[in-house]
Amino acid sequence: MLVHFTATPRRPDQVRSSDFLIEHSNVLGLVSIIAIFWIAFTYISPGFISSFNLFTLLRNLGIDVVIGFSTMVVLATGGMNLAIGSIGVCSVMFSGYLMQTLNVSPALALSAGVFLGAALGFANGLAIVRTGVSAFIVTLGTASLYMGAMLILTKAAVYDQLPVVISEFGRIRWGFISPLLLISLAVGASLIVLFRFSSLGREILATGANSRAAELSGIRIGNVIVFAHSLSGALASLAGLMLLCRLGSAAPSIGQDWLLPSFLAPVLGGTLLAGGYVSVVGTLLGGLLVATIRSGLLVLQIGNFWLQLFLGVILLLAVLLERYRSIYTERRRVGGQ
């Protein structure tokens, strides 16, 4: 199912089939690129589609996609959140502390972690709305602030005596499906509901598309932005806690390399940096492309060293393609009238 949201959706009967292809060429393009990579990797190294490799790939995908969603929900408002990695690690260390030092039950500790993430995101949103300073600067500052506070409080210790259920949960394997993947799919489904069917979701997109117009039509854009940042914080901490389950321990190094993946998945998936448009399915596919390349390079034993170069080049190509696609769409639209 292709699900796209814009602030001004066209009714299905207004969409011609050729328009449909252009509107969704991003998703179709991603699907075909991913398919080409899968065929190529499988052809060169059949181990790529072994059940275990698929399991690892999809488990990593689950985490990467939630990191991507965390950025996507603030991009929707036209903002950004550079503090995602810091919020993630703060939640992880907080949950780790609760479980190991205070013997809090895992369910409660993990919920408290998500709550902390939402609170830190809330603080980001409030600072942005109250001061009018750009989201870039505020979240750059709080990224450093949160990270520093976490390091001061934990002294960079690792919590590795966690209840066994945590790592057991991370290792659960049904064929090649991990529960971590299912969590990310559930989150994706909820985001689809939010952006498509709830007025709050439509208000977020309207604020991102044109904040002045949104304000004039009675949307309290301040509240909307604060909500988007709280949600982003909660998703960042969810991603962190999923990683905690996969690793089985809470380490202060978690989240430090999230900046690139947090933008890769949504931007590859066609979410606009300017705001007003998100694509949940696109973000999922963007994450899948990244996970495919990462796993493929590993299977081909090219190793992780060149991975960053590939990801950088792919991001560049994607934004270039998107650019020319939008110019082409614009020309067609103008030409047709």
Add this chain to the structure above:
Amino acid sequence: MMSRVSSFLTRDWSILAVIVLVGFFSLSAISPAFLTEYNQYVMLRSFCVVLLAALAQMLTLAVGQINLSVGALGGLVAIVVGGLMEKFGFPVWTCVIVGLLVGASGGVINGLLTVKTGIDGFIITLATASAFTGINYGLTESIPFYKLPQGFVDFGTARVFAFPYLLIAPALTAILLAWFLARTVQGRWLLAVGGNSHAAELSGIPRNVVVVLAHTLSGLLSAIAAILAVAQLGSAQPSIGSNWLIISFAAPIIGGATLTGGHVSVAGTALAVVLIVLIQNGLVLAQVDPYYVEFLLGALILLAVGADRLRAAQTERSSV
């Protein structure tokens, strides 16, 4: 009295200068180790690389752009310079020139991609940063180059009293940059494009050329920073530059630069770096966790932009 205070407050880096002075004197009063020649030398040495990285970022901020690749490009330059020295045994000056060329070319790539595609510089430099880092780690497999010419390594530790030789590069760069931005036509173009890109274009300024120029100079300065970092460490570490991101934004912003462009201050940026170095040094002398640096850096960024808002509101009120 009030008007004198508020006119002082509207000055760009006056508060910063006062804070730095207060910090300097209180540190010398509290810790006897602070004013020793060696400690001053250590502080000045750590000042060099940070200032250059900050000025590299400041140049892109001047035209209203963001450069996330300052550190990644620095890392690439560091290992190119180190690799040419260790693997090929080229003379130092050749390696330095090649390093500077790599930095400038990286900047040209950033600038051209931004201008030609019209895509946000944030995404372009996020992508090129990843690519530069990828080349860096692909080539070195994260193994540093250790066998560097003795003369080059000695340069990194040599000093006259408290002044490290390394300080020559950032001092010269800062003076040249201040002169460039204040006195040359191209320098004024940079700020004009940052202030109002549309108006600048209408008054005949070649906007695209100026943006590419800013990115190129930014790349060049990251290269100088990287070469100094190699000399300072005595080895070309692939991880050089990986921790420049936040500090490169923090210093210009604390120094009064605006993210929207058109307004930067070399003196303010330099004072901000002095402040950061003072804080780091103070924490070391007080034997406090080094982690406080990260926390305080974040707090300083937020305080600086908060103070800036307050000042803007005040100026507005007093002008009304």
